[in-house]
Amino acid sequence: MANFILAIDQGTTGSTVALMDSSGKLCASVNHEFPQLYPKPGWVEHRPADIWKSVLKGVRGIMRKGVCKPTDIAAIGITNQRETALLWDRHSGEPLNNAVVWQCRRTTDFCEQLKSEGHEKVVRRKTGLVLDPYFSASKYRWLLNNTSGLSRLRRAGRVAAGTVDSYLIWQLTAGETHVTDVSNASRTSLMNLKARRWDRQLLDLFQVPEDILPQISASSAVLGHTRNVPGLPDGIPIAGVAGDQQAALFGQACFSQGEAKCTFGTGSFILMNTGSDLLQSRSGLLSTVAWQLGEKAEPVYALEGGAFVCGAAVQWLRDGLQLIKRAPEIESLAGSVTDHAGVEFVPALTGLGAPHWAPEARGTLTGLTRGTERGHIARATLDAMALQNADILRAMEADLGKRMKPLRVDGGAAANNLLMQIQADVLGRKLIRPQVIETTVAGACYLAGLGIGLWQSPAEVRRIWQAEREYAVQMNSSTRRKRMDSWNCAVQRTLL
Template sequence: MEPFVAALDQGTTSSRAILFNRSGEIVSRAQHPFRQIYPQPGWVEHDPRDIWETEKRALQEAVDAAHIDPKDIAAIGVTNQRETTILWDKKTGTPVYNAIVWQCRRTAGLCDELKARGLGKTVTEKTGLLIDAYFSGTKIKWMLDNLPGIRKRAERGELLCGTVDTWLIWNLTGGRVHVTDYSNASRTMLFNIHTLDWDGELCRALDVPMNLLPRPVGNSQQYGTVAEGIPGLEGLEGIPICGSAGDQPAALFGQGCFQPGQVKNTYGTGCFTLMNVGGAPVISNAGLVCSVAWSLGGRVCYALEGSVFNAGSAIQWLRDELGLIESAPECDRLAESVPDSGGVLVVPAFTGLGAPYWDMYARGTILGATRGTGKAHLCRAVLDSIAFQVCDLMTAMAADAGRPITSLRVDGGASVSDLLLQLQADALRLPVDRPVQVETTAFGAAALAGLAAGVWASPEQLSALRRSQHVFLPVRDEAVCREELRRWGRAVERARGWIEPEP
C-alpha cells in the first residue's frame, strides 16, 4: 500500500490536519478555528486546550475523510505558530494560564529593561535575535513573575513549558516526550544557535529555570509515537511523530528552498520572509533576525528572516472589527474595483512593527483619507500595505546577504489573491512564483517527517515535486511604484512612536 504522511498545521487562528501521498498531493484535510482572546489592548492569548482539542479533531477528521487504514500513515509531522508560549502542570497536563501568543506586546516594558541592562549585543550574538516582546523568553518570565505561586512551582520541578510544537508532541505522546525542534527553540531568545542548546547566561538573565525547558532536537527524527487511549484518536496509536518545524522554516522547506540565496514569503496572519543562508548563521545589520531553519541528518541550515506582524490579520480587521467586508475574497473584489487606493495609506501596526523597524510602540494608522474615500479604497490600501511591508523586508535581506534577490516564492492563505501577488511583483520589480501546492507549510512538516520515515529519500526528490502554478511579473510603471514606496516610508514614520514608552 502507498504510504501517507499526516501534517498537523497549528496556526494562529485555526488548527488543521492534512494528509499527503508520496507524490506530495493532498489526499484529505480538515480545519477548525478556535477562540482569539484579547484581555486588554496589545494582549493576545489562546486557550491551550482549544489548540489541542481542535488539532486532535482535525487529525481524526482528515484520516476519516481519506478513507484509508490508519496503519498506512507512515509518520506525523508537526508545524506550528512560533513563539506562542504555554506553561502547564507536568503531572496533570493542565495549563496554568492561557497561551501568550506571538503577537502579544505585554512584555514590551520588560524588553526595554533588558535593553537598558545592556543585553542587546549578547542576545544578538548568541541567538541571532533582537530583544523584543515577539519572542518567547519574556513571555515565560512574565508568567513566572505575575501568576501567584507559579515561580515556586516551577523551581520545584512541577511545571513544564514550551511552544506549540512542544505542547502538541507532549499531548500526542501521552505526556511522555517533552521536546522542541531547533527551529522553534531558536525563537525563544534563550537558545544558542551556535551550540544548539539552551544558554545558561540568557536563562539567568531572564530568570527562567532551565528545568522548565524542553529538550532541543533535530527536525527530522522520531520523537515518539501516538499514545494509546487518547480520546478522539482511537486507531491512530503507534504512528511515529518524526518531523517538526516552526511554520516559517517548514514553509521554506516545503517550497524546496534548499540552496543558499533562495527566498520565500508566507502570507498568513503575519508575513514572514526567509532566505536560506546555508550552514553558518548570518547576523543581520539591517533589522532582520537569524534562526535555525532545520537540522537534517546532522547538518544545520540557517535562515535570515524578516517578520511582519500584521498582514492577513489586517484583512480580518476589515471584516471583523470594521464590518466593511463579509469575507476575505470580497476584499479582493472591492480592491480590484478601483484603479488604486485613492491616496489612502494604511499602516497595520496593530501590535507594533516587526522587521526591519522593531518598534513595539508603533500603532495602526490611516493616512490620506478624504470625503471621497470609500471601502474599496481602504481594501486596496490594506493589500498595498502587505506588499509594501514585504518590500521593506526584502530590501533589508538583500543588504544583509550581500547579493541581489532574483525571485520570490510565495505561499500562505493570502497568496491565493492574484491582485496581491501582482501588487507584490510590481513593488519588488521581481518575479513572484506561486506553486501549484500552496500548502507548503504543512507539506514542509510532512516532508521532514517523511524523510525520517523513509517515504522520501532526499531533498532532491522533494524538489522534483514542486511545480509553479503562476509567475507574476512586474507590469506597472516603475516610477509610479517607486513613488508609492516613498510615500509608504513616510506613513510608517507617522505610525512609529505613537505610544510613548512607559518610564
C-alpha cells in the same frame, strides 16, 4: 504498506490535521477551532487542554474521511504556533497554568527593564532576536513566578516547560518524550543560535532553569513514537517538527540560499534561506534557524521579517471604513482604477514592524483630492501591502549581499491576483504561487517523510513541489523608483 504522512498544524485559533500521500498530494484535511482567552487588556491565553482536544478531534475527523487506515500512517509531522509558552506536570501530564500566547504583552515591563539595564545587545548577538515579550523566555519566567503550588512540584522534579510542539509530542508519546526542534527553540530567546543548545547566560538572565526545558533535536528525525493516542496505533514515528513559518519555507521548497517565501495573512511573514550563513542583520531583521535535517546535519539559517498589518488592512476597510462588504471585493474595487492616483495608505494600525520597528507609529492616509474615489483607497491599500513587503525583502538582500531569487507566495491573500501582480512589480522579482497552498502542512509532511526515508533528499521533495501560477514583472525600473519614492515619503511622515 504505510505510506501516508499525518500532519498536525497547530495554529493560534485552531488545529488542522491533514494527510499527504507518498506522491506529495494532500488528500484530506480538517480544522477545529478552540477558544481564545483575554483575561486582561493585552493578555492572550489558551487552555492547553483545548489545544490537545482540538488535535484529537482532528485526528478522529481525518480518519472518518476514509482516505487511509490508521495503520497506513508512516509518520507524523508537527508544525505549530511559535513562541507560545506552557507548563505541565511531568507525572500526570496536566497543565499547570494556561498557555501564554505569542501575542501576549504581559511581560512588556520586564523586557523594558532588561533593555534599560543594557542586556539587549547580548540577547540579539546570541539569539538573533530582539528583546521583546513576543518571544518565549519572558513568558516562561512569568509562568514560573505566577503559578500556584509550583515550588513543591519543582522540588519533586515534576515541572516541564515547552512550546506547543513540545507539549503535543509529550501528549502523543504519553509522556515518554520531552523534546523540541531547533526552529522552535530558536524562537525562545534561550537558545544560542551557533551552538544550538540552551545558553547558560540567557537562562540566568530570564530566570528559567534548564532542567524544565525540553531536549533540542533536529527538525527532520524520529523524535518519538505514538503511545495511547485515541484513534492511532502505538509506534508511529513523530519524524518532522518545525515552527509554522519555518515549515512554510520548507513547504515552499526554498532549499537554496536566497530563496524566500512570503505568507500573506493577517500580517505578512517573510523568511529568506541564508544557508549555512548565520547572518546578524544590519537592517532590523531577525535571524533564526530554518531547519536541521538529521541530528548530525548542519542547520540551515534564515532571515525573518514581518509586517504587522497585511490582510488586516483589508479587514479595516471592510469593518472600519465599510468601503467593502466582503474582503474579496477589494480586488475588483482596486482594479476599477488604473493606479493609486497619489493616494498613500501606510497601514501602521498597530505600529510598524520590520525593518522599522516603530511600535508607536500610527496609520496614515495621505494624498487625497476631490478626485479621490473608493477605488483609489482600495488600490493604495493593496499597494501598501506589497510595498511594505518589498521594504523587508530589500533589507534581506542587503544583509545577504545577493540578489534574491523569485519570491514564493502563500496565505489567504495570495489568491488576490491583482495584489500578486503589484507585489511582483514593486519588488522587481517574479512571484510563484504553489499548487499546494497549505504550505505549513506541506512542510511538516515533507520534514516527516524525509525523517523516515519516505523521500531521500530535499531534491526529491523539490520535484514533488509544483507551481500553480507565476507573475512576471510588468513595471519598468523608472516607474518602480518613482513608486518607491512616493511610498518612502509617506512612511517617513508616519514615523514623525
